[in-house]
Amino acid sequence: MKGDPKNLGFSTRAVHAGQHPDPRTGSVAVPIYQTSTYVQEQLGEAVHYEYARVQNPTREALEEQVAVLEGGVKAHAFASGMAAISCLMTVVQAGDHVVVSRNVYGGTFRYFTRILERYGLSFSWVDTTDLGAVEAAIGPRTKMVYIETPTNPVMDITDIAAVAGIAHARGAGVAVDNTFLTPYLQRPLALGADYVVHSATKFLNGHSDSICGVLISSRPEDAEWFALVQKSSGAILSPFDCFLVMRGIKTLVVRMDRHESNARRIVDCLVGHPKVQRVLYPGLPDHPGHEIQKRQASGFGSMITIEMGSFAAAKAMLDRMQVMSFAESLGGVESLISHPASMTHASIPPERRAELGLTDGMVRISVGIENVEDLIADLEQALAGV
Numbered sequence: 001m002k003g004d005p006k007n008l009g010f011s012t013r014a015v016h017a018g019q020h021p022d023p024r025t026g027s028v029a030v031p032i033y034q035t036s037t038y039v040q041e042q043l044g045e046a047v048h049y050e051y052a053r054v055q056n057p058t059r060e061a062l063e064e065q066v067a068v069l070e071g072g073v074k075a076h077a078f079a080s081g082m083a084a085i086s087c088l089m090t091v092v093q094a095g096d097h098v099v100v101s102r103n104v105y106g107g108t109f110r111y112f113t114r115i116l117e118r119y120g121l122s123f124s125w126v127d128t129t130d131l132g133a134v135e136a137a138i139g140p141r142t143k144m145v146y147i148e149t150p151t152n153p154v155m156d157i158t159d160i161a162a163v164a165g166i167a168h169a170r171g172a173g174v175a176v177d178n179t180f181l182t183p184y185l186q187r188p189l190a191l192g193a194d195y196v197v198h199s200a201t202k203f204l205n206g207h208s209d210s211i212c213g214v215l216i217s218s219r220p221e222d223a224e225w226f227a228l229v230q231k232s233s234g235a236i237l238s239p240f241d242c243f244l245v246m247r248g249i250k251t252l253v254v255r256m257d258r259h260e261s262n263a264r265r266i267v268d269c270l271v272g273h274p275k276v277q278r279v280l281y282p283g284l285p286d287h288p289g290h291e292i293q294k295r296q297a298s299g300f301g302s303m304i305t306i307e308m309g310s311f312a313a314a315k316a317m318l319d320r321m322q323v324m325s326f327a328e329s330l331g332g333v334e335s336l337i338s339h340p341a342s343m344t345h346a347s348i349p350p351e352r353r354a355e356l357g358l359t360d361g362m363v364r365i366s367v368g369i370e371n372v373e374d375l376i377a378d379l380e381q382a383l384a385g386v
Contacts, residue, residue, distance in 0.1 A: 005068055010184060011253045018064030019246070030061040032243045054231045058239040062246050063214070066204070069183040069249070070196050072216035074223035076230050077242060081179065081199025082107050083235035084213030088175055088197055090229050091222065094120030097141040099167075101128045101158060103151040103356045104177070105199075106345035128158040129289060131166060138170045147193075148177045149186075150289070153305045153340040153364040154357055155280040157289020160296055164192030179203070179331070184256050186297040189218045202331030205248040206255050210241045255333065255369060259302035262375060263367040269376050270306055275317075275383040277361070278307035302367040303330065305340075311360040313386050314339055318363065320382035323374050330366035335375055338364050 005017040022031050033056055038049040049055050059077050067075035078084040085108060092098060100112065102125040112123050124137040128147055138145070145167045149158040164174045175195040176188035182203045188196050198204055200212040217223045230236060237245075263281070270279045282293040283300030293300060308314040318326055324335040328343055338344060341353060341360045348358070367375065 010069070013068050014065075014184075014252050015250045017068035018061040018066075020061070030058055030243065030246060032239045033057045034239050052239075053234050053236055056236075056239055056242070058242045058246075059237060062237070062242040062249075065246055065249055066183075066198075066200075066214050067216055070178075070216040071183075071187055071189045072196065072218055072223075073220050074226070075214050075216045076223075076226045077200070077237040077245075078213040078215065078230070079235045079237055079241075080211050081197065081201060081213035082111060083233075084197045084199075084215040085111065085177075086235070087226055087229045087233070088195055088215050089116060089121075091173065091195075091225070092121060092143045095141060096143040097122045097124065097139055099124050099126050099128075099134060099137045099142060099145045099172075101146065101148045101151055101156065102126055103154050103156055103358065104146075104148045105152050106340075106347045108148075108177070109345075110347040127156070128163060129156050131159065131162050134163055135166050135170075138167065138172060142167075142170065142172045144173050144175055146175045146177075147188075148180075150180050150282055150293075150301065150303065152180065152344065153280075153303075153362060155282055155287070155289075155303070155305055157282055157287070157292050159292050160188050160191040160193055164194075168192070180303050181297055181299070181301050182252060182256060184252055185299040185301060189216070191296055194218050195222070200245050201329065203256065203259075204252065204331075205245045206252065206331060206333060207244070207248055208329065208332035208334065208336075210244040210248075212237050212241050212245050256299070256302075258369040259367055260299050262369065262372040263300075263302035263304055265372045266365070266367055266375060266379065267304060269379065270304070273383060275308070275313070275386045276306050277309045280305040280307070304365040304367065306363050306365070307359065308361040308363055308386065311341075314361050314363050316386045317382045320385045321378060322381070323370065323378040324365070324368075330364075332366070333369045335368035335370060336366040338366075340364050 005013045036052050063075040126137045147158050167174045173194040176193045179199045196216040198214045200214045267281045281304050324337040
């Protein structure tokens with residue numbers, strides 16, 4: 001495609017951004033440059049490609065694609081979402097303080113508390129839906145506010161623009177984990193955030209066949225620093241995985257539309273179901289963050305958390321599922337169902353889970369793109385056994 005994809009609609013950008021025809025063959029699909037090094041014509045001559053840990057054409061294509069979709073100056077692709085978060089956290093140093101959404105992915109909690117605290121960083125775990133609590137938590141050493149919205153799995157919604165305004169007034173940056181909604185539904189940089197991270201394993205790739213992460217920056221100086229960290233730490237995404245994620249992103253729009261339409265139908269069936277005590281989904285009008293989500297995003301996504309009331313009830317349901325796969329992760333074309341307390345958030349101490357309202361009776365559903373009637377029938381038969 002000729003011209004600047006930034007001026008085109010989101011679907012067009014998802015298909016074309018970074019996808020320049022191969023100059024040698026004209027290939028429409030970006031080739032998988034499965035190489036570790038590149039021939040240099042002569043000593044002393046500057047070249048773009050030197051060594052594949054530093055530069056790879058396939059990875060560059062993916063990074064351009066994601067940066068355009070998120071509206072950032074640059075994206076960097078990593079071997080996992082946690083590797084992307086690890087790179088992000090190099091912008092803070094020993095002695096610095098970070099304010100974090102109280103409910104985040106368990107792996108993020110583990111990395112911050114078990115690893116980074118050993119190196120002199122301190123963290124305040126705050127209900128970031130409460131702007132007063134965010135402002136009160138920011139001190140002279142605060143360098144970053146780290147947000148998940150919606151949170152995993154209790155579905156808290158944080159006002160990104162409001163938090164960015166508070167943080168920036170106090171000299172702190174703002175990072176947002178945008179994994180659940182993707183840039184199709186929510187663009188944190190346009191709302192004032194400084195950094196966006198994704199577990200691209202999830203909706204961006206969308207096919208449960210690659211582990212990957214991306215980090216997008218809004219400032220050239222941060223992009224330059226992240227490139228140095230990426231090169232130095234070496235946690236890069238392989239060319240083949242870059243190809244898989246690029247291919248997934250090309251169908252992001254049609255997948256997300258189907259994910260969400262299926263989720264809305266399922267929520268309608270679960271709300272008021274006699275075996276389900278509570279449904280947590282931002283698209284419900286009585287969800288505390290519903291109006292904020294409507295304002296800052298163009299959809300509600302396809303992640304649903306339900307409260308079954310007890311571990312026994314959750315197990316009885318999960319053991320009977322037939323179409324939905326009982327598995328870790330989310331965002332694939334297939335529906336995945338999980339038990340956060342013993343799976344994705346097992347690294348969080350039980351007393352802390354209790355404080356968050358993350359109970360042993362919670363079940364999280366990542367709604368896929370199957371026929372929604374089959375998914376509803378599967379849930380109905382599983383709930384009938386509770």
